[in-house]
Amino acid sequence: MAEPIRVVVTGAAGQIAYSLLYMIARGEVFGKDQPLVLHLLDIPPMMGVLEGVVMELADCALPLLRQVIPTADPAVAFKDVAAAFLVGAMPRKEGMERKDLLSANVKIFKAQGQAIDQHARKDIKVLVVGNPANTNALVCSHYAPSIPRENFTAMTRLDQNRATAQIAAKLGVPISAVKNVVIWGNHSSTQFPDPSNGVAEVNGTSKRVWDAVNDAAFLQGNFVETVQKRGAAVIAARKMSSAMSAAKAACDHMHDWWHGTAPGQFVSMGVISDGSYGAPKDVVFSFPVETSNGKWKIVQGLQLDDFAKSKLAITGKELEEEKGEAMAVCSAD
Numbered sequence: 001m002a003e004p005i006r007v008v009v010t011g012a013a014g015q016i017a018y019s020l021l022y023m024i025a026r027g028e029v030f031g032k033d034q035p036l037v038l039h040l041l042d043i044p045p046m047m048g049v050l051e052g053v054v055m056e057l058a059d060c061a062l063p064l065l066r067q068v069i070p071t072a073d074p075a076v077a078f079k080d081v082a083a084a085f086l087v088g089a090m091p092r093k094e095g096m097e098r099k100d101l102l103s104a105n106v107k108i109f110k111a112q113g114q115a116i117d118q119h120a121r122k123d124i125k126v127l128v129v130g131n132p133a134n135t136n137a138l139v140c141s142h143y144a145p146s147i148p149r150e151n152f153t154a155m156t157r158l159d160q161n162r163a164t165a166q167i168a169a170k171l172g173v174p175i176s177a178v179k180n181v182v183i184w185g186n187h188s189s190t191q192f193p194d195p196s197n198g199v200a201e202v203n204g205t206s207k208r209v210w211d212a213v214n215d216a217a218f219l220q221g222n223f224v225e226t227v228q229k230r231g232a233a234v235i236a237a238r239k240m241s242s243a244m245s246a247a248k249a250a251c252d253h254m255h256d257w258w259h260g261t262a263p264g265q266f267v268s269m270g271v272i273s274d275g276s277y278g279a280p281k282d283v284v285f286s287f288p289v290e291t292s293n294g295k296w297k298i299v300q301g302l303q304l305d306d307f308a309k310s311k312l313a314i315t316g317k318e319l320e321e322e323k324g325e326a327m328a329v330c331s332a333d
């Protein structure tokens with residue numbers, strides 16, 4: 001069996017981590033033959049709760065889990081880690097936008113960027129889940145200059161999973177029958193869920209999602225709004241933000257980055273923008289990507305119509321505004 005790898009989860013006493021830790025420790029992300037040392041970071045007042053999580057992980061009797069290290073010290077949490085799930089941050093409440101969390105949360109990602117820079121492996125893969133996820137990932141990378149910028153990503157896979165589920169339900173097909181419905185831009189209500197390159201297997205035939213659904217008003221209207229506002233709908237119903245589905249999406253994101261995507265399959269990841277498709281450069285923007293050998297590559301050559309271009313412009317502008325605000329907060333610190 002392989003040597004254990006070190007994986008950190010921040011916000012480890014919180015609600016997303018409660019689902020996420022079990023999935024990671026079962027081998028659903030790094031593989032069923034990859035032993036793990038789990039580093040669990042939370043803040044000092046949560047150490048008692050975290051102790052309970054540690055007890056439960058032990059009681060799960062999971063063969064791949066070699067050691068669990070609970071801590072409130074970022075230097076311990078990030079020491080030699082190969083992969084980081086940065087979940088720990090304040091969640092929004094009903095009526096808020098995710099960017100309303102910026103001033104409270106962005107400093108967490110500045111401090112964790114600095115700790116990653118000093119203590120983590122230089123090939124660490126970082127997934128930022130805490131909101132506003134794209135801008136937090138940008139800040140984290142900015143404060144970890146010794147780590148390549150492409151090693152910092154933000155989670156829009158939950159949005160992709162939501163979009164795929166909406167299309168599968170509309171067509172009455174299993175989720176596995178729908179592929180390449182993707183998310184562009186920010187993990188916010190300006191994101192653009194795009195079905196135009198999606199394909200679906202319907203009655204044994206592969207079709208473009210656009211043709212199979214055959215309802216442009218739905219695909220450009222209700223579908224887009226439902227996905228954009230799904231996080232808020234979950235908060236309105238649960239009085240807490242999504243957790244089980246967020247944990248599943250975090251596993252999907254890291255799994256596909258680690259192991260690679262199937263030929264012809266696109267997944268959505270917030271990655272540092274090189275200006276592809278007219279997106280602003282140097283913000284963390286969600287693109288369709290393909291992954292292999294632990295690296296992502298933006299899928300090139302997709303057609304964007306005027307509707308799509310207008311949506312990308314709106315979400316790109318929001319990311320530039322968030323970047324300006326975040327850097328002002330960090331430099332005032």
Ligand SMILES: NC(=O)c1ccc[n+]([C@@H]2O[C@H](COP(=O)([O-])OP(=O)(O)OC[C@H]3O[C@@H](n4cnc5c(N)ncnc54)[C@H](O)[C@@H]3O)[C@@H](O)[C@H]2O)c1
Nearest residue numbers: 011013014015016042088089090091129130131155158246
């Ligand atoms: N990107 C996405 O798709 C997505 C989906 C769901 C939730 N989220 C976001 O994930 C974040 C966590 O959500 P949750 O429901 O688990 O929240 P939660 O409040 O249940 O847990 C957050 C945990 O983070 C801890 N924490 C706070 N500051 C920390 C720090 N500096 N270092 C380490 N830990 C710290 C808290 O003590 C708490 O235990 C929120 O910002 C939420 O909005 C993002």
Ligand SMILES: O=C(O)C[C@H](O)C(=O)O
Nearest residue numbers: 092098131231232241242
């Ligand atoms: O909506 C939220 O604030 C939580 C999360 O980002 C989500 O999309 O469910």
